Amino acid sequence: MTIKVLVVDDSALIRQLLGEIIRQAPGMELVGTAQDAYVAREMVNAHAPDVITLDIEMPKVDGLTFLDRLMKARPTPVLMISTLTEAGAEATLRALELGAVDYIAKPKIGVAQGIEEYRNLILDKIRTCARAKVKRVDKPVSAPPPSNLSLSTEKLIAIGASTGGTEAIKEVLIRLPANSPAVLITQHMPPGFTTTYAKRLDGLCAMRVAEAKDGERVLPGHAYLAPGSLHMVIEKSGADYRIKLLDTERVSGHKPSVDVMFQSLAKVAGRNLVAMLLTGMGKDGAEGLAEIHRQGAFTLAQDEQSCVVFGMPKEAIRLGAAAEVLPIDRIAPRVIEQLRKLGAGSRL
Known part of the structure; x- marks a missing residue:
């Protein structure tokens, strides 16, 4: 089965790099690239992608807001493209709470060394996302009051x-x-x-x-x-x-x-x-x-x-x-x- 992928990122360089990686991958089809959430929404409706790669920081509507709306309206496996910073980690964890399947660091443009490793990693993650189960995200269910246990240092x-x-x-x-x-x-x-x-x-x-x-x-x-x-x-x-x-x-x-x-x-x-x-x-x-x-x-x-x-x-x-x-x-x-x-x- 061919995996249809949509790339959503405000950086033209990132869109180009990810697009080329996906186009060259056997068993994958790049259905489009979008620079913002509005274009992405139209492409989701038009192409019904199997996997979306999604940037967190975007103009107009940020990635988390788009993800929240997507998972409520049309649950789709999403791979977040994240910066490996404290702020990026916090936003990525929030994305996972909202229903994103996985995340990957932003590629370093212009760094030839390691790009092949990045290519293999992102393709593996896209394939994983394509097999993942995603569900409509509703209001989180609060946990019941936990029961007490006897304190134990050996257990x-x-x-x-x-x-x-x-x-x-x-x-x-x-x-x-x-x-x-x-x-x-x-x-x-x-x-x-x-x-x-x-x-x-x-x-x-x-x-x-x-x-x-x-x-x-x-x-x-x-x-x-x-x-x-x-x-x-x-x-x-x-x-x-x-x-x-x-x-x-x-x-x-x-x-x-x-x-x-x-x-x-x-x-x-x-x-x-x-x-x-x-x-x-x-x-x-x-x-x-x-x-x-x-x-x-x-x-x-x-x-x-x-x-x-x-x-x-x-x-x-x-x-x-x-x-x-x-x-x-x-x-x-x-x-x-x-x-x-x-x-x-x-x-x-």
Whole structure:
């Protein structure tokens, strides 16, 4: 199937570059380019594109406003073209909340080195977007009041995710109580974005959420997000768990890698762990979740219907790594139920 792509960007140079990349790609068709939201709206109606690449900063109507209207009227997979700045990260996270599937940095015009890598990356992301599930975005449903749990330093929750994961992780965390066992999170994101994302979650959740720091002790009531471009592993120090950040090679094509975090937890947490693999492209985390499952810990995978991209959970299910497969809105209640069972027993 040919993927019909519409490029929306106020920069003529960016439109030209992205247009050429798409025109030359097998299995893709450039249906048009638009310099603003008004032209884009007409092209969406005329061509019904399968994927839209969308700039955030545009004249007349900004990209976020256009995206909001698009997802309410005609849900379409959107790939945001973002600047890798703090402001760009904040706007991109807002775009993901509004229903965008993924994002990519703006290409550096005139920099020949790395353009081929950029070409491959953006084409991969367009193909991912074409396979993604997008839904009409309505008023967000507020989370129910979270149930209290007994404070516990030995129990842990681990979450791995990629494409679509920023919203899926939020859906889990906002349903966990302030005194939940510590949550360790690896989400595929670039540097800077993880800092902004952690701050955003911290303002929404009962738990404290922060970007993880090397050497810090893992405490109940806190969620720790792996920083962009660093692997996060968990080590045991006496009765405590501590975070170690590693600047080593990519694993499963990613840094941070879910597999790296999961495999470290399988060694030190054993049955005191509840781990889950959420929406994402590829298979990072599937092998790690399988290892956690073999250690007797409780494991979950997000179901296909609620995933934006059913890649990572699908691979975990194929490996028999998930004890249960649930829609995203049922995962946190099930985690709380399982943790109560663990808390009712003796220390493991």
